[in-house]
Amino acid sequence: MTQSNLKHSDTVPEVPDVADVADLPELADLCDAQFDNSFVRELPGDPVAHNVPRAVRDACYTRVNPTPVRAPQLLAWADPVGELLGISRPESPVGPPVEVLGGNRVLPGMQPYAARYGGHQFGHWAGQLGDGRAITLSEIHCPDGKRRELQLKGAGKTPYSRTADGRAVLRSSVREFLCSEAMHYLGVPTTRALSLVTTGETVVRDMFYDGHPKAEMGAIVCRVAPSFVRFGNFEILAAHRELETLKRLADYVICEHFPELGAPSPATYARWFEEICRRTGTLVAQWMRVGFVHGVMNTDNMSILGLTMDYGPYGWLEGFDLQWTPNTTDAQGRRYCFGNQPQIAEWNLTRLASALASLVEDQAALERGLAVFGETFHNAWRETLADKLGLASLGHEGDDILVSDLFDLMQQVETDMTLFFRGLMAVPIGDATDHAGNPDNPGHMDDGALAGLLRRAFYTEQAFEATQSSRLIGWLRRYIARVRLDAEAADKVNAVEFANLRLERMRRANPKYVLRNYMAQQAIEALEQGDATVITRLMEVLKHPYDEQLGQEELADRRPEWARNKAGCSALSCSS
Numbered sequence: 354m355t356q357s358n359l360k361h362s363d364t365v366p367e368v369p370d371v372a373d374v375a376d377l378p379e380l381a382d383l384c385d386a387q388f389d390n391s392f393v394r395e396l397p398g399d400p401v402a403h404n405v406p407r408a409v410r411d412a413c414y415t416r417v418n419p420t421p422v423r424a425p426q427l428l429a430w431a432d433p434v435g436e437l438l439g440i441s442r443p444e445s446p447v448g449p450p451v452e453v454l455g456g457n458r459v460l461p462g463m464q465p466y467a468a469r470y471g472g473h474q475f476g477h478w479a480g481q482l483g484d485g486r487a488i489t490l491s492e493i494h495c496p497d498g499k500r501r502e503l504q505l506k507g508a509g510k511t512p513y514s515r516t517a518d519g520r521a522v523l524r525s526s527v528r529e530f531l532c533s534e535a536m537h538y539l540g541v542p543t544t545r546a547l548s549l550v551t552t553g554e555t556v557v558r559d560m561f562y563d564g565h566p567k568a569e570m571g572a573i574v575c576r577v578a579p580s581f582v583r584f585g586n587f588e589i590l591a592a593h594r595e596l597e598t599l600k601r602l603a604d605y606v607i608c609e610h611f612p613e614l615g616a617p618s619p620a621t622y623a624r625w626f627e628e629i630c631r632r633t634g635t636l637v638a639q640w641m642r643v644g645f646v647h648g649v650m651n652t653d654n655m656s657i658l659g660l661t662m663d664y665g666p667y668g669w670l671e672g673f674d675l676q677w678t679p680n681t682t683d684a685q686g687r688r689y690c691f692g693n694q695p696q697i698a699e700w701n702l703t704r705l706a707s708a709l710a711s712l713v714e715d716q717a718a719l720e721r722g723l724a725v726f727g728e729t730f731h732n733a734w735r736e737t738l739a740d741k742l743g744l745a746s747l748g749h750e751g752d753d754i755l756v757s758d759l760f761d762l763m764q765q766v767e768t769d770m771t772l773f774f775r776g777l778m779a780v781p782i783g784d785a786t787d788h789a790g791n792p793d794n795p796g797h798m799d800d801g802a803l804a805g806l807l808r809r810a811f812y813t814e815q816a817f818e819a820t821q822s823s824r825l826i827g828w829l830r831r832y833i834a835r836v837r838l839d840a841e842a843a844d845k846v847n848a849v850e851f852a853n854l855r856l857e858r859m860r861r862a863n864p865k866y867v868l869r870n871y872m873a874q875q876a877i878e879a880l881e882q883g884d885a886t887v888i889t890r891l892m893e894v895l896k897h898p899y900d901e902q903l904g905q906e907e908l909a910d911r912r913p914e915w916a917r918n919k920a921g922c923s924a925l926s927c928s929s
């Protein structure tokens with residue numbers, strides 16, 4: 354094995370650096386930023402101006418302003434997103450920039466709109482959905498030369514609000530704000546979040562869908578992405594046979610966001626679909642790598658850019674369970690559980706393929722695109738697993754069984770996915786690569802000590818009962834032997850380098866800190882009491898999810914037992 358075989362694979366993303374202070378661009382007040390409105394300018398808008406819920410036809414959006422709120426106040430701000438946009442943190446929690454972010458002020462140059470889209474929800478065509486509470490304010494010219502959309506979620510009613518109120522509660526807004534940023538620092542493609550503003554108004558929600566609605570604090574998140582276009586934007590146009598508008602939207606998205614594919618043509622549309630399939634395959638492999646479960650993979654929540662979007666009742670695997678879903682609405686069917694995410698993504702892409710059929714002359718090209726999804730996911734997931742296990746590849750005889758036995762083992766007793774994989778880094782593999790064992794007897798650890806390395810990953814004592822413990826030890830011994838095969842294949846002279854590179858690869862594939870649901874809940878409860886310290890601490894720690902961080906160990910531990918069944922800490926409803 355050469356050194357190049359040892360470098361981390363392409364599936365482990367470059368984790369973005371938190372900007373160096375010296376590199377910071379000049380930051381301007383939001384009110385002085387340069388805005389653009391290409392979506393509005395280039396695409397057909399709704400000819401009707403009424404802001405009442407209704408079916409919209411022959412349009413990609415409706416122009417609508419946010420509905421002002423009583424007392425907008427800034428609760429949280431993501432400095433790195435501000436820097437990306439060239440916007441400075443508002444000096445005060447109230448004042449003009451916060452009025453913009455709360456929807457009370459539309460700046461000159463902004464042309465706010467709600468997008469029209471439809472979607473398949475839980476496997477069924479749901480007709481028109483659209484931005485029922487999200488309003489894109491404008492696009493902003495960023496210091497890196499790119500344009501990004503600023504979108505307020507919870508900004509009031511639009512023609513797409515159906516019977517709902519156009520608002521969002523603080524708890525779901527905190528969850529979206531925190532998770533978008535956590536995912537970014539994990540290296541998972543995602544929309545971002547700039548600000549979290551409370552509205553000074555209450556919003557009534559039946560959080561448990563049990564007939565007990567309550568008034569909760571309202572909030573608005575300002576989301577940021579190059580585009581919020583979803584599969585559903587195309588589906589609604591295809592469903593209504595608005596094929597000219599469909600083509601215009603496709604051309605706009607390709608020219609703006611996929612210029613490398615060339616001028617729009619039937620062949621370009623096919624390549625574009627293939628690229629969406631590729632990005633979606635990579636995205637889902639990344640979700641699986643970090644144990645993220647989206648929870649509501651309806652086609653209206655699938656980004657055309659391959660970003661994670663619409664953070665609702667998402668969750669992180671604590672006990673490893675392929676069947677686990679964080680969404681209580683999905684508890685029966687488990688359509689959107691952890692292990693189903695790849696097949697659901699493919700099903701959604703198939704719906705997108707149908708929507709794009711009128712653009713592509715050669716329908717077989719769409720089939721090929723779907724095949725690219727399968728290949729991309731398959732390869733990315735295998736490479737990811739190899740990275741997580743610290744193996745050069747999963748191409749060795751017996752590797753598939755090693756992996757499936759591991760999943761069985763983790764599923765048999767409640768095993769924390771994050772802690773288990775991170776814990777594997779401590780398993781000594783012998784020889785010069787032994788960094789955790791006894792230096793006098795390198796590589797050898799007795800059974801008890803070996804199992805003890807992973808003790809923190811288990812939620813119940815059952816894991817340490819004789820049968821289960823011997824299964825774990827048996828698996829670990831096979832794993833060690835397998836890693837040794839890689840070590841032997843590596844150049845002997847480079848044994849130390851082999852060990853270092855292997856551990857580095859594992860470190861980058863196995864986060865130490867993830868946004869466990871109970872942590873978001875703690876941030877919410879503190880903010881409800883006016884205390885921002887919890888959210889601020891989480892934001893800082895989650896900027897470096899792969900690093901050891903002194904003094905933050907408790908945030909890298911198992912979910913505490915009190916959080917097991919506490920509302921908001923495990924499963925959630927869609928109420929938001």
Ligand code: AMP
Nearest residue numbers: 482483484485486514517518519520663
């Ligand atoms: P979601 O489940 O959040 O992805 O939303 C599905 C659809 O319902 C989208 O069209 C949303 O805009 C709409 N929606 C969700 N919550 C609200 C709300 N409070 N007011 C208006 N529309 C909403």
Ligand code: MG
Nearest residue numbers: 653654662663
């Ligand atoms: Mg949605």
